[in-house]
Amino acid sequence: MVHMTRVSVTEAVRRFADYVNRVAYRGERFVLVRGGRNVAELGPVAQGRPLSELPALLAGLPALDPAEAGAFAMDLDFARDEPGPVPEAGVWES
Numbered sequence: 001m002v003h004m005t006r007v008s009v010t011e012a013v014r015r016f017a018d019y020v021n022r023v024a025y026r027g028e029r030f031v032l033v034r035g036g037r038n039v040a041e042l043g044p045v046a047q048g049r050p051l052s053e054l055p056a057l058l059a060g061l062p063a064l065d066p067a068e069a070g071a072f073a074m075d076l077d078f079a080r081d082e083p084g085p086v087p088e089a090g091v092w093e094s
Helices: 009-014 016-026 051-059 066-081
Strands: 005-008 030-034 037-042
Touching: 005 009, 009 016, 009 030, 009 037, 016 030, 016 037
Parallel strands: 005 030
Antiparallel strands: 030 037
């Protein structure tokens, strides 16, 4: 779990540039609080990896032997043919 420091909205406004710098350069995360209630989060934006890294990423994956590849193909076929029940909305939310 990522630790997030609670900060009042008033404090965040007074020192906004400082909090943004802490997010940008240290990766810190903050929960903004108003009236004792959590109202927002201030944290780093998730960064993806550049597409140019894809070949190296794929090259680093383990290779499947023919038996494993066949079993994996059968698993994929089964998943396509027998998807099973669709979970209710919100089941995966925490």
